[in-house]
Amino acid sequence: MLAIVAGALIVSAIGPTDRLTWWLEVAPVLIAVPVLILTVRRFPLIDAPVLEEGRGYDVRLRAVLDEEQFPGPLRLLAFWRRDWSIASDWYRWPLVSE
Numbered sequence: 001m002l003a004i005v006a007g008a009l010i011v012s013a014i015g016p017t018d019r020l021t022w023w024l025e026v027a028p029v030l031i032a033v034p035v036l037i038l039t040v041r042r043f044p045l046i047d048a049p050v051l052e053e054g055r056g057y058d059v060r061l062r063a064v065l066d067e068e069q070f071p072g073p074l075r076l077l078a079f080w081r082r083d084w085s086i087a088s089d090w091y092r093w094p095l096v097s098e
Contacts, residue, residue, distance in 0.1 A: 002033070002037075005029065005033060009026060009029065009030075012025075012026070013026075045059065045095070046095075056094060056095070057094075057095040058092050058093070058094060058095065059092070059093045059094075059095050060090055060091065060092050060093075061090070061091045061093075062087065062088055062089070062090045062091070063087070063088040064086065064087040064088070065086040065087070067079075067086060
């Protein structure tokens with residue numbers, strides 16, 4: 001993800017129409033990315049007392065979109081295009097209690 005953001009910043013820096021506007025648009029990203037990198041490692045996924053020490057756990061995540069919450073045109077598209085997936089696959093990460 002970091003590589004994608006860096007690549008987008010590099011591509012956007014090539015010949016912008018107005019360099020000041022480019023800096024004003026990019027500055028929030030340059031401030032937010034380091035803050036996110038520094039805080040994500042300290043973000044607790046679950047309280048440690050809940051886990052049994054030395055036991056392995058799996059964290060599973062899946063995203064699903066509710067068609068009823070779509071705006072009208074997207075709801076119509078989702079109705080006619082059943083091959084359009086509105087649910088992701090399951091993603092799994094091992095979690096070991098320390």
